[in-house]
Amino acid sequence: MPFIETGIPDLLVFEPTVFEDSRGFFFEAYNQKMFNGAGVENVFIQDNQSRSTYGVIRGLHYQTPPFAQAKLVRALTGTILDVAVDIRKGSPTFGKTFSVELSADNKKQLMIPAGFAHGFSVLSEIAEVMYKCDQFYSKASEQGIIYNDPSLNIDWKIPMEKAIVSDKDQVLPVFANCVNPFEYKG
Template sequence: MPFIETGIPGLLVFEPMVFEDSRGYFYEAYNQKLFGGAGIETVFVQDNQSRSSYGVVRGLHYQVPPFAQVKLVRAIVGAILDVAVDIRKGSPTFGKAYCIELSAENKKQLYIPAGFAHGFSVLSETAEVMYKCDQFYSKATEHGIIYNDPSLNIDWQVPMNEAIVSDKDQVLPVIANCVNPFEYNG
């Protein structure tokens, strides 16, 4: 199966089958039938793409219901450290951060259910990130957790004195004080 469990319920790594030859490579970045066969019935409605320079840290972001988002994240240029934090109250992994390098080279993707805060840091000179969402962007329901929350202890793999963080992301609350209506449903 191309889906690898992460140890956090619902959070999956997708490793597509890549066909390579002398001309280059081909792979299906998303196939509804394949995902459905794994029990993932998410209907994606929006694709987002960003470009960032080395040291940029984005996140940790999420939207609350009714616009809570499921995401499927990949790097199409360069490499990122992708981070998902379980914020579902009652989850056996509440407050646990999962980190994985996603790169154009390894072609791995991270499937992030609703109830997770998401962010990434750029490990290469530049990176382009593309992610699918199952809900449209909603500024009114957007929230976040500060990237350097000591209780999360995330190693963003960039020196913090070189980290480039937006003004908005520098004033987000710690996980203990964040807006959080998410409940774990087993």
């Protein structure tokens, strides 16, 4: 199976089979039957795409119910460090972070269920990121955790003096004070 467990329940890395020849390459970036076979039952209804320069940090973001989102994230160009934080109360990995480099070259994707905060940093000169969501965007449900929360101690793999963070993301609460209605269902 092309799914790699991360040590955090329900958080998976998807590494597709890539077919390469003299013409280039081909792979299935998403196949519902394959994902369902791995226990991923989400029905994706929205695709988002962003373009960012080196040093940009986006996140840590999530939406609360009824608009909580699962996301399938990948880099179309460049390289990002994709980060997920388990915020599900009662989870054996509550408050734990996971990060993985996603790039146009390695074609890996991160499957992030609802109940996780998500963010990424751009490690290449430019990166275009695309992610599928299983719920629509809702400004009223939008929440987040500050990217540099000392209790999470995330290494974004860029010098902090080169970090580019939106005004909105710079005023997010720390993990201990975030709005968090999520419960681990085990």
